[in-house]
Amino acid sequence: MPSRPKYDGLPRPSRQACRSSTGSEARRTSWIVGLVIPSVLVFLLANSSTCADERADPVEQLALTADSANGLFAARQPQKFLGARSCAASACHGGIDPDPRFPLSRRHEYVHWLDKDPHSRGYQTLQNGLSKAILGRLARPTDDDATRAKRLANCFGCHNPQPDRSKQETTFYVRDAVSCEICHGPAQQWIGPHVTQSWAGIKQAGDASALGFINTEDITIRAQTCAACHVGSPGREVNHDLIAAGHPVLKFELTAYHAMLPKHWRDREERKSNPKLEIELWRAGQIACGAAAIDLLKWRAERAANEPAEAVWPEFAEYDCFACHHDLVHPSWRQQISTSKGVLGMPAWGSWYFSRLKDSAGESLQPLAVQMQRGFRPDPKLVAEIASAVRLVTPELDAAIGLPANWDDATQQYLALVAAEQTQRDAGKPSDDEVTSRIATLREQLAFPRGQDSPRWRFEPGDASVTRDQVHRSLLDLMQQLQRRKEN
Numbered sequence: 001m002p003s004r005p006k007y008d009g010l011p012r013p014s015r016q017a018c019r020s021s022t023g024s025e026a027r028r029t030s031w032i033v034g035l036v037i038p039s040v041l042v043f044l045l046a047n048s049s050t051c052a053d054e055r056a057d058p059v060e061q062l063a064l065t066a067d068s069a070n071g072l073f074a075a076r077q078p079q080k081f082l083g084a085r086s087c088a089a090s091a092c093h094g095g096i097d098p099d100p101r102f103p104l105s106r107r108h109e110y111v112h113w114l115d116k117d118p119h120s121r122g123y124q125t126l127q128n129g130l131s132k133a134i135l136g137r138l139a140r141p142t143d144d145d146a147t148r149a150k151r152l153a154n155c156f157g158c159h160n161p162q163p164d165r166s167k168q169e170t171t172f173y174v175r176d177a178v179s180c181e182i183c184h185g186p187a188q189q190w191i192g193p194h195v196t197q198s199w200a201g202i203k204q205a206g207d208a209s210a211l212g213f214i215n216t217e218d219i220t221i222r223a224q225t226c227a228a229c230h231v232g233s234p235g236r237e238v239n240h241d242l243i244a245a246g247h248p249v250l251k252f253e254l255t256a257y258h259a260m261l262p263k264h265w266r267d268r269e270e271r272k273s274n275p276k277l278e279i280e281l282w283r284a285g286q287i288a289c290g291a292a293a294i295d296l297l298k299w300r301a302e303r304a305a306n307e308p309a310e311a312v313w314p315e316f317a318e319y320d321c322f323a324c325h326h327d328l329v330h331p332s333w334r335q336q337i338s339t340s341k342g343v344l345g346m347p348a349w350g351s352w353y354f355s356r357l358k359d360s361a362g363e364s365l366q367p368l369a370v371q372m373q374r375g376f377r378p379d380p381k382l383v384a385e386i387a388s389a390v391r392l393v394t395p396e397l398d399a400a401i402g403l404p405a406n407w408d409d410a411t412q413q414y415l416a417l418v419a420a421e422q423t424q425r426d427a428g429k430p431s432d433d434e435v436t437s438r439i440a441t442l443r444e445q446l447a448f449p450r451g452q453d454s455p456r457w458r459f460e461p462g463d464a465s466v467t468r469d470q471v472h473r474s475l476l477d478l479m480q481q482l483q484r485r486k487e488n
C-alpha cells in the first residue's frame, strides 16, 4: 500500500525562501505560475518586487492564482480592488458603534464585519483543523504540485477570493477573505463618487455598475452575488468529493441565509420601506440559485465532454443525497416507490435547487431531469445542450405546496412558507401562536435526529419516523393558518 502523502493542508509561511532567490524558490513558484498562463513574466516581476512582504508566504501566492482559476471577479471587472482597509477609516465605515445620523451608512460596517460577519473569517477557516483534514483526505500519493494548487485555488475562490494581482491596489490585503469589494464591487473608480452628493443620482441612473459598483440594494443582484459562492460557479464548486472529505454540503436558500447573516445594513428600515421584501428575496433566491446550479451543471457537463480525465461525471452532489445515503433494509418503502422520474434506482436529480422551479416550457425542467436520470452515464454533450436552453420561470409561492417528493422538496416548501410568514409580520400582522406552533412541528419533522446526518423521514408509517403524508398535512396546515391570518 502506498504511504499516505505528508501533505495535510496548507504549506507553512516561508520567509527564508524570500531572502534567497534560489532554485528551490523558483521551483516552488513554478507550479504556481503554471496556473497563471497568460502572465508568467508579469507575475515573476511582481513577485520579486513584493518579495519582502507577507506575499512571500506560499499560501498567499497560491491565493493569488485562485481567481485566475475561476475568473469570476477578475474577468467581469476591469477596476482595481483597494482592500477592506480602504473602507475602514473611523469617519467612513470604521466606527465602533452604528451611527444613525447618516442616510446611506451607519459608518460601523467594517468593525461589524470584522467582529460578527462569518465572511471575514474565510482565511482563518482555510487554516483550521477541519480544512486540513479535508485537504488531507482529498490528497492522493500521485498528486503533483499543480493538482494541489488547483485544489487549493478552488477553496480560495469562495473563502478568500483573490482578484488577479494586476487588479490589486497596493492597499489590498490578501487575507481579507470575503471582504467589502467582493460583494460591493472593486472600488477604484467608485470610491470617489460614492461620497459625493451626486452618488444617489448615479445609482438611480444605473451608471454605478460601469464604475465597478455592484448594487446589492437590487434584490436580483443581491441574490446572484450570494449564489455565486453559496451554490457555486464554474471553477469553484463543493462537489461530492469535498463533501465526503468533510466539507459541509451547500444547500443554499436565500431567505434562510439572509436571516442568519449578522447585518451591517439597516434591515429593519429596508423591510419597513418594502413590506414585500421577504417574498421578493424568496423569488429572487429561487431563480438565482437555479440559474447558478444550471451554470454549474453546464460547466461540469462541458468538462466531461471535452476533458473527461479532469471531470467527475455525473456529479453526485447534484442528486438527492438520501436516495443513496439510507439504511439498507428489505422490505422497504424504497422498493415500492421511486422519486426519480428516470430509470428505477436512479436518485432524483436537482432535488434541492429545482424543487420549486419550472422552465418556460412548463414541466419542471423535465427534459434535463430525464437526461440526468437516464442512468449513471448521462450524455454530457446532450446535457450541456439542454442546460443551455433552460429559461427559468419565477415561481409563485401559492403553487409551492404539494405532496413533497423527498426531504429536499419538503424542506424547500417549509422555507417558502416561513418566508410567507415573515412577509406577513413585515406587513404588520402580529405574531400568532397557532402559526408558531405549526412551524415548530414542521421543523421537528424535518430535523435530523440527534447524532444523525440524514432525516428520520420515511414514506410509510413506522416507529419513530415521520411519514410523507404527515409532512404534507403539516405543510397544508401551516399554509391554511397563514391564509387565515392574512384575511383577518
Ligand code: HEC
Residues within 6 Å of the ligand: 125, 126, 128, 130, 131, 132, 134, 135, 151, 152, 154, 155, 156, 157, 158, 159, 228, 229, 230, 231, 232, 233, 236, 237, 238, 242, 247, 248, 249, 250, 251
Ligand atoms: C463553492 C464555494 C466553496 C468552495 C469551493 C469551498 N468552500 Fe468551504 N464553505 C463554503 C461555504 C458557503 C461554507 C459555509 C457552509 C454553510 O454554512 O452553508 C463553507 C464552510 C467550510 C468549512 C466549515 C467552516 C466552519 O466554520 O465550520 C470549512 C472547514 C471549509 N469550508 C473548508 C473548505 C476547504 C478546505 C475547501 C477546499 C478544499 C473549501 N472549503 C471549498 C463555500 C465553499
Ligand code: HEC
Residues within 6 Å of the ligand: 084, 087, 093, 104, 105, 106, 109, 110, 111, 113, 114, 119, 178, 179, 180, 181, 182, 183, 184, 215, 216, 217, 218, 222, 264, 265, 266
Ligand atoms: C457578503 C456580502 C457583503 C459583504 C462582504 C459586505 N457587504 Fe455591505 N452590504 C451587503 C448587502 C446585501 C447590503 C444591503 C443592501 C444594500 O444596501 O446595498 C449591504 C449594505 C451595505 C451598506 C449600506 C448600509 C445601510 O445601512 O443601508 C454599506 C455602507 C455597506 N454595505 C458597506 C460595506 C463595507 C464597508 C463592507 C466591508 C467591511 C461590506 N459592506 C461588506 C453585502 C455585503
Ligand code: HEC
Residues within 6 Å of the ligand: 118, 119, 121, 122, 123, 125, 157, 158, 159, 161, 178, 182, 183, 222, 225, 226, 227, 228, 229, 230, 257, 258, 260, 261, 262
Ligand atoms: C465570495 C463568496 C461568498 C459570497 C459572495 C457570499 N458568501 Fe456567505 N459565505 C461564504 C463562505 C466561504 C462562508 C463560510 C465562512 C467560514 O466559516 O469561513 C459563508 C458563510 C455565510 C453564512 C454563515 C453560514 C453558517 O453556517 O453559519 C451566511 C449566513 C452567509 N454566508 C450568507 C451570505 C449571503 C446572504 C450572501 C449574499 C448577500 C453571501 N453569504 C455571499 C462565501 C460567500
Ligand code: HEC
Residues within 6 Å of the ligand: 240, 243, 244, 245, 246, 249, 316, 317, 318, 319, 320, 321, 322, 323, 324, 325, 347
Ligand atoms: C449516487 C449515489 C450518491 C449520492 C446521490 C450521494 N452520495 Fe454521498 N456517497 C456515495 C458513495 C458511494 C460514497 C462512498 C461510500 C464509501 O466509500 O464508504 C459516499 C460518501 C459520502 C460521504 C462520506 C461518508 C463517510 O463515512 O466517509 C458523505 C459525507 C456523503 N457521501 C454525503 C453526501 C451528500 C451530502 C450528498 C448529497 C449532496 C451525497 N452524499 C450524494 C453515494 C452517493
